[in-house]
Amino acid sequence: MNKESKIKEIWTAYLDKSFSITVPLAAILLAFLVSGIIMLIWGANPLEAYEALFAGAFGSPNAFATTLERTTPLIFTGLAVTLGYRCGFFNVGAEGQLYMGAIAAIWVGIMLPNLTGWILIPLAALASAFMGVLWISIPAFLKAKRGINEVLTTLLMNYIAIQYFEWEIRVDHFKEGVLDYYGNVPEWGFLNYFIGLKDPTQPYPKTPLLTDNTFMPSLKRLMELPFVENLFGNMVWYQEFVKVPAIGRMTLTPVLGLITAGLLFFLLFRTVTGYKARAVGINPAAAKFMGINVPNTLLTTALISGALGGLAGGMEVLGTQHRVIPNFLVSAGFDGIPVALIGGLHPFGALLSAVFFGALRAGSNRMQVVTTIPVAVVYIIQALAILFAIAGTTIDFQAILKKNRLKRAAAKKAALEAAHAGEGEASRV
Amino acid sequence: MTEPILRLENVRKTFPGVIANDQVYLDIRVGEIHALLGENGAGKSTLMNCLYGVYRPDGGKIFWKGKEVDIYQARDAIALGIGMVHQHFKLVPPLTVTENVVLGLPSKREPFLDVKTLDKEIGEIAKRYGFDIDPTAQIWQLPVGVQQRVEILKALYRKAELLILDEPTAVLTPQEVEELFSVLKNLTKMGLSIIFITHKLEEVMAVCDRVTVLRLGKVIDTVNTSDTSTRELAKMMVGREVFMTVNKPELVPGEVVLKLNAVSALDNRGLKAVNDISLEVRRNEILGIAGVDGNGQTELAEVVTGLRPATGGKVEILGKEATNRSPLEIMEMGVAYIPPDRQHTGLLMDFSITENLIGKSYYEEPISKKGVFQKDAVNTFTEKAIKDYDVRTPGPELKAKSLSGGNQQKVVLARELSSNPDLLVAAQPVRGLDVGATEYVHDRMVEARSKGAAILLISTELEEILSLSDRIAVMFEGKIMGILPGKNADIHEIGAMMAGVHQTESGTVVREAEKPL
Numbered sequence A: 001m002n003k004e005s006k007i008k009e010i011w012t013a014y015l016d017k018s019f020s021i022t023v024p025l026a027a028i029l030l031a032f033l034v035s036g037i038i039m040l041i042w043g044a045n046p047l048e049a050y051e052a053l054f055a056g057a058f059g060s061p062n063a064f065a066t067t068l069e070r071t072t073p074l075i076f077t078g079l080a081v082t083l084g085y086r087c088g089f090f091n092v093g094a095e096g097q098l099y100m101g102a103i104a105a106i107w108v109g110i111m112l113p114n115l116t117g118w119i120l121i122p123l124a125a126l127a128s129a130f131m132g133v134l135w136i137s138i139p140a141f142l143k144a145k146r147g148i149n150e151v152l153t154t155l156l157m158n159y160i161a162i163q164y165f166e167w168e169i170r171v172d173h174f175k176e177g178v179l180d181y182y183g184n185v186p187e188w189g190f191l192n193y194f195i196g197l198k199d200p201t202q203p204y205p206k207t208p209l210l211t212d213n214t215f216m217p218s219l220k221r222l223m224e225l226p227f228v229e230n231l232f233g234n235m236v237w238y239q240e241f242v243k244v245p246a247i248g249r250m251t252l253t254p255v256l257g258l259i260t261a262g263l264l265f266f267l268l269f270r271t272v273t274g275y276k277a278r279a280v281g282i283n284p285a286a287a288k289f290m291g292i293n294v295p296n297t298l299l300t301t302a303l304i305s306g307a308l309g310g311l312a313g314g315m316e317v318l319g320t321q322h323r324v325i326p327n328f329l330v331s332a333g334f335d336g337i338p339v340a341l342i343g344g345l346h347p348f349g350a351l352l353s354a355v356f357f358g359a360l361r362a363g364s365n366r367m368q369v370v371t372t373i374p375v376a377v378v379y380i381i382q383a384l385a386i387l388f389a390i391a392g393t394t395i396d397f398q399a400i401l402k403k404n405r406l407k408r409a410a411a412k413k414a415a416l417e418a419a420h421a422g423e424g425e426a427s428r429v
Numbered sequence B: 001m002t003e004p005i006l007r008l009e010n011v012r013k014t015f016p017g018v019i020a021n022d023q024v025y026l027d028i029r030v031g032e033i034h035a036l037l038g039e040n041g042a043g044k045s046t047l048m049n050c051l052y053g054v055y056r057p058d059g060g061k062i063f064w065k066g067k068e069v070d071i072y073q074a075r076d077a078i079a080l081g082i083g084m085v086h087q088h089f090k091l092v093p094p095l096t097v098t099e100n101v102v103l104g105l106p107s108k109r110e111p112f113l114d115v116k117t118l119d120k121e122i123g124e125i126a127k128r129y130g131f132d133i134d135p136t137a138q139i140w141q142l143p144v145g146v147q148q149r150v151e152i153l154k155a156l157y158r159k160a161e162l163l164i165l166d167e168p169t170a171v172l173t174p175q176e177v178e179e180l181f182s183v184l185k186n187l188t189k190m191g192l193s194i195i196f197i198t199h200k201l202e203e204v205m206a207v208c209d210r211v212t213v214l215r216l217g218k219v220i221d222t223v224n225t226s227d228t229s230t231r232e233l234a235k236m237m238v239g240r241e242v243f244m245t246v247n248k249p250e251l252v253p254g255e256v257v258l259k260l261n262a263v264s265a266l267d268n269r270g271l272k273a274v275n276d277i278s279l280e281v282r283r284n285e286i287l288g289i290a291g292v293d294g295n296g297q298t299e300l301a302e303v304v305t306g307l308r309p310a311t312g313g314k315v316e317i318l319g320k321e322a323t324n325r326s327p328l329e330i331m332e333m334g335v336a337y338i339p340p341d342r343q344h345t346g347l348l349m350d351f352s353i354t355e356n357l358i359g360k361s362y363y364e365e366p367i368s369k370k371g372v373f374q375k376d377a378v379n380t381f382t383e384k385a386i387k388d389y390d391v392r393t394p395g396p397e398l399k400a401k402s403l404s405g406g407n408q409q410k411v412v413l414a415r416e417l418s419s420n421p422d423l424l425v426a427a428q429p430v431r432g433l434d435v436g437a438t439e440y441v442h443d444r445m446v447e448a449r450s451k452g453a454a455i456l457l458i459s460t461e462l463e464e465i466l467s468l469s470d471r472i473a474v475m476f477e478g479k480i481m482g483i484l485p486g487k488n489a490d491i492h493e494i495g496a497m498m499a500g501v502h503q504t505e506s507g508t509v510v511r512e513a514e515k516p517l
Helices: A002-042 A046-059 A059-088 A094-111 A116-145 A149-168 A219-223 A226-232 A236-243 A251-270 A272-282 A284-289 A295-321 A332-342 A347-371 A376-392 A396-426 B042-050 B076-080 B097-101 B114-126 B145-157 B174-189 B201-207 B230-238 B298-304 B328-333 B342-346 B353-360 B374-388 B405-417 B435-450 B462-468 B491-498
Strands: B006-015 B017-026 B035-039 B057-063 B067-069 B082-085 B161-168 B193-198 B210-216 B218-224 B258-266 B270-281 B284-289 B310-317 B335-338 B424-427 B454-458 B471-474 B479-485 B501-503 B507-511
Touching: A002 A347, A002 B405, A046 A059, A046 A347, A059 A094, A059 A251, A059 A272, A059 A295, A059 A332, A059 A347, A094 A149, A094 A295, A094 A332, A116 A149, A116 A295, A116 B424, A116 B479, A149 B284, A219 A236, A219 B035, A226 A236, A251 A272, A251 A295, A251 A347, A272 A284, A272 B353, A272 B491, A284 A295, A284 B210, A284 B342, A295 A347, A332 A347, A332 A376, B006 B042, B017 B042, B035 B042, B035 B067, B035 B174, B035 B201, B042 B161, B057 B310, B076 B082, B082 B145, B097 B114, B097 B145, B145 B174, B174 B193, B174 B201, B174 B462, B174 B491, B193 B201, B201 B230, B210 B335, B218 B230, B258 B298, B258 B454, B270 B284, B270 B298, B270 B310, B284 B435, B284 B462, B284 B491, B298 B310, B298 B424, B298 B454, B328 B335, B335 B405, B342 B405, B353 B374, B353 B405, B353 B435, B374 B405, B405 B435, B424 B435, B424 B471, B435 B462, B454 B462, B462 B491, B471 B491, B479 B491, B491 B501
Parallel strands: B017 B218, B035 B193, B035 B210, B082 B161, B161 B193, B284 B454, B284 B471, B335 B424, B424 B454, B479 B501
Antiparallel strands: B006 B017, B006 B057, B057 B067, B210 B218, B258 B270, B258 B310, B471 B479, B501 B507
């Protein structure tokens, strides 16, 4: 009995703690279930579709590399939204910060093509983070000092960023010695970086491909390091492994995303800065009573959130695309919001839900090719998962547990009373 | 004996995990004032909400004039003839008295409102019951006591035979309370029955015929007020003897800790809330600030703690200039603050108990070093605080909102007092607490006083002010009406000052408006 109650206690505590994980997981499962029913009605076999989806996301090194590529920007935007939300700053401007971060990385890459990668890559990443900060600074100041609703301002800043981005990639960027599309010698100036980044030799709006010293180190490059080669060079698995083309696409960026999530966890839950940010997020009035400078805390947190949003764009440029084209990342910034919400506004939760979203994106093409189910189904799954996750947060798990406990206690009491009554009658007879 | 107007038999109401009412028997006779007495959380309001159709009881029967009735919603209760006056009035400030009274009722000339006839009708009803109310006045223009009478009028207009008054005196000055009592006695003479919900014993003795005491959701007893005493009622209410006075050692006040010189400040609406206030609080001294809620007391506390800018005057703490410093700077000058609202400003309900306990020391060593929390130091600090302040919790990692009100306030006390402050500003420190927790908080405050703290106590409970304070200042409309010694203070004099009567040098009192120029 005692042992049993002890186990029950541990189980309850576990359920209670893991509740934040259980809800999103259940939401995702339910989303797959309901989407499956929709596919059935549509006349497709959902099991086949999900198999193709899974194979497209994790089935081969190539698929896995694609999943990683799709996941990385979502990790950063998800973290940006998570951090902002924790402080009561709802950053819906990750999209704009991402675009500006990508442009900043391109600037650095084009401006300083001769620097060595060890300096150039961090510099470009810093530049993208800085642009993100710059882009959120206006909404952040307005919110902190004037109390102006950040949802509106960050959202509107997105459109400015996107339009600026579109302009940048449509106006030729000239370099000395390079002729334009029509063979004319163009004028060149520093301002050119800010009014045009289009590759002049191309008819389509795209920026020039960056030189490979801006490429984020990949698994392939790691394996080809002389000392790694010396160590494993004569082993069969090594020779097989380096031949896999996908390892060239597995770069350091998802690892950096992982590290960033860890750092954010530390910041939020182990430092005074994070403590203040969360206090302000829960109740600014009470935070003020604790001597916390609410405007400054909001400002600091929002700026860090913006830096993360900018990094999302920088990482995509440095790690994956090395140039930008229109819609180079379809709404990865806006998707940071559902990533953060399904992730339970926890850095590690955001990490996991970014993988979920990334895998859906990566696998959807294969699903369409194999089963002719349109890619759009993926967005149905995504939307349902978000709806279920939000609905799940309204369940008061502790109240349910308590109710069950009371019910059991009442049943036990009733049973005991019945037994006593039985005894009484028996003794009377 | 005639049939009681209302009878409750074995009424029971439970919420998940809580039994709010159990085995409640109650009968209300025609024409009596029946007190429902109990501590906060004893189940008075739940019981009345069951009666008024807000909740459905889980078990038991309700008899109205001898007939069993089912009350599903407030409309049913009103139809029977039950009227309720809530503690927080449900009036629309910009509408007139008439408009408020008829609000929700069909007009005789739909879709038009026959205001003139209604004004007349309501004026007559008011006159019949002895209310001095102008039916055309807008609610916001009326004093609180009159607004309350509008609420009663609303019930009477709906032909109520039983009035339920939920803590009707909480918002009134002593004079207004007396007026209310005479109104109530008048109403019962005209055949109305009244249920008077309160936790104030003197009021029960002053105005009620019988009293039913509730404790932990159960009826302890129903007695005639003529056969009982406040002491006996208090014992029934809390289940043990309560000492109405706090044991406070005699101490000689020391150096001046807080000095206010002609301080003024605005409230949230930009109106003058604190008006030219000067006072001093010394070590080993409790200065109580009495006054009806909303006369600038909260604003004064916020000015002292740096949460609200002073628009004029000077604040000095231990001789150092502290006017309009940041809350953090003032905190570091040795000032602790118990905010008036535990739920919204005192604690972060979604923070763990640990995170709340370190709410004043989070940025200092050894709790954090270079901005990073030191786990061991935090744990040692929390364990000690939980033990020292007797916080009853299964674990420090639980959220603050899982604690009872009393334990929440203990967390606030632990956070504020563990640094041994020089000045403690306590605003409504026992609001909503039961007798046991109240005693605990008061003991801790007296202990802080003995350790050398100066305490500025702000409370709307006169009893609390009287039992704790060494000196009593009375605030009215942002001004201090006078400062009296706490010992043997004359409650009538304080009451007069709370209503705006000024204390002059010669000791006589003059009404603010009649003061010679």
